[in-house]
Every structure is written in structure tokens, then in C-alpha cells.
Amino acid sequence: MDLQKGKLYWNTTFSNTPSYPRLEEDIKCDVLIIGAGSSGAQSAYYLSESDLNIVIVDKRKVGHGSNLTNTALIQYLGDKMFFELVNTFGEEYAVKHMKLCEQAINDIEYADQNLPYCSDFKRRDSLYYASYEEDIKKLEKELYYLHKHDFKAAWLSEKQIGQRYPFKKRAAIYTYNDGEINPYKFTHSLLEQASNKGVHIYEDTEIVGKKLEKECAIFYTKxxxxxxADKVIVAAGYEGLEFKKEKNATLISSYAIVTNPVEDLSSWYKRTLIWETARPYIYMRTTADNRIIIGGLDEDTNIAQERDS
Structure with missing residues (x-):
């Protein structure tokens, strides 16, 4: 799959990355992980604490799939708003989902503190502003459920936003303790730790076929x-649909830019993560070397020529 186009940033932030061999023999394992990006690396990292024989493979180099264009804003609020989750799935499941997302940020922070090298993880607050006048009521509903279930969040009026930021918006929710990270460094650091604990990692190893048996699964390489493998984790990102079709899953295109380093970011209040209620939306963050990442404006196409035009 043609995942991305353009000059990429994350791989310029980390030189002398570890390299791993191509699989050149038939092997058996307890768990096979397909995909050595962020999700696959986290799976390998946690499973390395077990006594299981773990293998992870990727058709590319480690971290060179969609990981390279992951903007890595780590937030417990998502594209579907909290009150919308309540309406769709019920309050109990929505709250459980939100609490797990909140805990996941804690888990990422803890992992980062115990890895071989720094992944530039930083705790950041978030500003979630109303793109349109009619979106203010949506944010009011959102804040109601956040407060009801003890998530730390505050309402910012137009005046309060203007006091903190060099732009004007009618209203916003300000949430605390989100995060940002360098996903490329994080992926490599997780896998180096996993490798040190016995996980077998293979790059340039493309899966081209499979045979599902009653007691195991057999995957064939190019x-x-x-x-x-006794068990399989498909962590292939957007390409995961090539292994298992999901009738409600569709692929779209998204965009991101990275600026050159900015000399002075002092007007960016606490270097918060910034996003909006519009759909599709724009979001932004800063980086460890004082760049600005801006992303969003998704388009309903998965055709590379349309995406790149």
C-alpha cells in the first residue's frame, strides 16, 4: 500500500537506529506480531515480560510504515465526542473506554521512563475549541460528562482564550494531562528493549499468505x-485490512506539515495540543526542537493519485 508521500520528518530525528535481519528460515512461535510500528512495538514490549516465544515481522524497516507520519498527539478525547459515545454505546461502556484511554497515557509515560533512550514524551494540556457557534452546545455536553466522571477539564470563555492565546475563539474545553511523543524514537526504543528480552524481530519480511489451522496459524513470507504461530496479533495499521476485512472500516487520506524550527514559541500557552470541533478538523502541536506540526483536513479517498494531487 502507498501509505504516504513527501519529505518525512521523524526519521531525521534519530540516527544510527538498530537494524534487524530478514527472516530466512521456517520458524515456530507462541505469538506472531505482524507490523513493527507503534502498536506492534508496544505489543512486543509488554509480551516480552512473559515466558512466551514472541516474533514480530514487518515488510519494511522498523517504524517505516504510517509510524513515520504519525503526528503523535496523545489524548483521551477522540474523534467521536464523549457524549456521542454515550449516545451510541451507553454510558457505562463510554466511561470505561475513556478511562482506559486516560490510563493508556499513563502507561506510555511509564514505559518511556524505563526505555533505553528518550522518546521526547511530554505531558501536555489540550485546547479543544468550538469551530462554529453551533458547536458551543456540543462542548457544553462534553464538559458535562467529563465533570460527571471526574475527568479534569475546564471551560474557557472567549475572553479567557484571548488572555492565553494570540487568537480568538468563542469557547473551548481545556483538558489536562494529555501528551505528545516522538513515535519513531518510541517504536525503536520499545523494540530494542523487547529484543534485549528475547523477542525475535525481522525486517523486510513481507507476509503474502496464510493458512488457518485448528490449533495454529501458518503465515508465508515473500x-x-x-x-x-499459536496466536497472531495483526498490528499492520492501515494495511491490517489486507489480513482481515472489516465491513464498517474505510480508508481515508489525511495531511500533515512540519515547520522549520521556530525561534520563539513563548506566545503558545504551555505548548498545549490544539484541536477543534469541526469535522474534518485541524490539530497542532510542537516538537522537542521547536517545530510546529499541523495536521488534519481529511479527505474521503484512499487513492494515492487523488490524495497527492
Whole structure:
């Protein structure tokens, strides 16, 4: 799959990355992880604490899939608003989802503190502003459920926003203790730690076929080898749909830019993560070397030529 186009940023932030071999023999394992990006690396990292024989493979180099264009704003609020989750799934499940997302940020922070090298993880607050007048009521509903279930959040009026930021918006929710990270460094650091604990990592190893048996699954590589696994985790990102179709899943295109380093970011209040209620929306963050990442404006196409035009 043609995942991205353009000059990429994250791989310029980390030189001398570890390299891993291509699979050149038939092997067996307890758990096979397909995909060595952020999700696959986190799976390998946590499973490395077990006594299981873990194998992770990727068709590319480690961290060179969509990981390279991951803007890595780590927030417990998502594209579907909290009150919308309540309406769709019920309050109990919505709250559980939100609490797990909140805990996941804590888990990422803890992992980062115990990895071989720094992944530039920083705790950041978030500003979630109303793009349109009619969106203010949506934010009011959102804040109601956040406060009801003890999430730390505050309402900012137009005046309060103007006191903190060099722009004007009618209203916003200000949430606390989100985060940002360098996903490329994080992925490599997780996998180096996992490798040190016995996880087998193979790059340039593309899966081209599979055979599902009653007791195991056999996956075949482009190089002509096989991997027999008791359990399989498909962590192939957007390409995961090539392994298992999901009738409600669709692929779209999104965009991101990274600026050159900015000399003075003092007007950016606490370097908060900034996003909006519009759909599609724009979001932004800063980086460890004082750049600004701006992303969003999704388009309903998965055709590379349309995306790149």
C-alpha cells in the first residue's frame, strides 16, 4: 500500500537506529506480531515480560510504515465526542473506554521512563475549541460528562482564550494531562528493549499468505519461508485490512506539515495540543526542537493519485 508521500520528518530525528535481519528460515512461535510500528512495538514490549516465544515481522524497516507520519498527539478525547459515545454505546461502556484511554497515557509515560533512550514524551494540556457557534452546545455536553466522571477539564470563555492565546475563539474545553511523543524514537526504543528480552524481530519480511489451522496459524513470507504461530496479533495499521476485512472500516487520506524550527514559541500557552470541533478538523502541536506540526483536513479517498494531487 502507498501509505504516504513527501519529505518525512521523524526519521531525521534519530540516527544510527538498530537494524534487524530478514527472516530466512521456517520458524515456530507462541505469538506472531505482524507490523513493527507503534502498536506492534508496544505489543512486543509488554509480551516480552512473559515466558512466551514472541516474533514480530514487518515488510519494511522498523517504524517505516504510517509510524513515520504519525503526528503523535496523545489524548483521551477522540474523534467521536464523549457524549456521542454515550449516545451510541451507553454510558457505562463510554466511561470505561475513556478511562482506559486516560490510563493508556499513563502507561506510555511509564514505559518511556524505563526505555533505553528518550522518546521526547511530554505531558501536555489540550485546547479543544468550538469551530462554529453551533458547536458551543456540543462542548457544553462534553464538559458535562467529563465533570460527571471526574475527568479534569475546564471551560474557557472567549475572553479567557484571548488572555492565553494570540487568537480568538468563542469557547473551548481545556483538558489536562494529555501528551505528545516522538513515535519513531518510541517504536525503536520499545523494540530494542523487547529484543534485549528475547523477542525475535525481522525486517523486510513481507507476509503474502496464510493458512488457518485448528490449533495454529501458518503465515508465508515473500521470501518463501513460513511462520507457525499459536496466536497472531495483526498490528499492520492501515494495511491490517489486507489480513482481515472489516465491513464498517474505510480508508481515508489525511495531511500533515512540519515547520522549520521556530525561534520563539513563548506566545503558545504551555505548548498545549490544539484541536477543534469541526469535522474534518485541524490539530497542532510542537516538537522537542521547536517545530510546529499541523495536521488534519481529511479527505474521503484512499487513492494515492487523488490524495497527492
Amino acid at each position: 521470501g518463501g519461508n513460513s511462520i507457525t
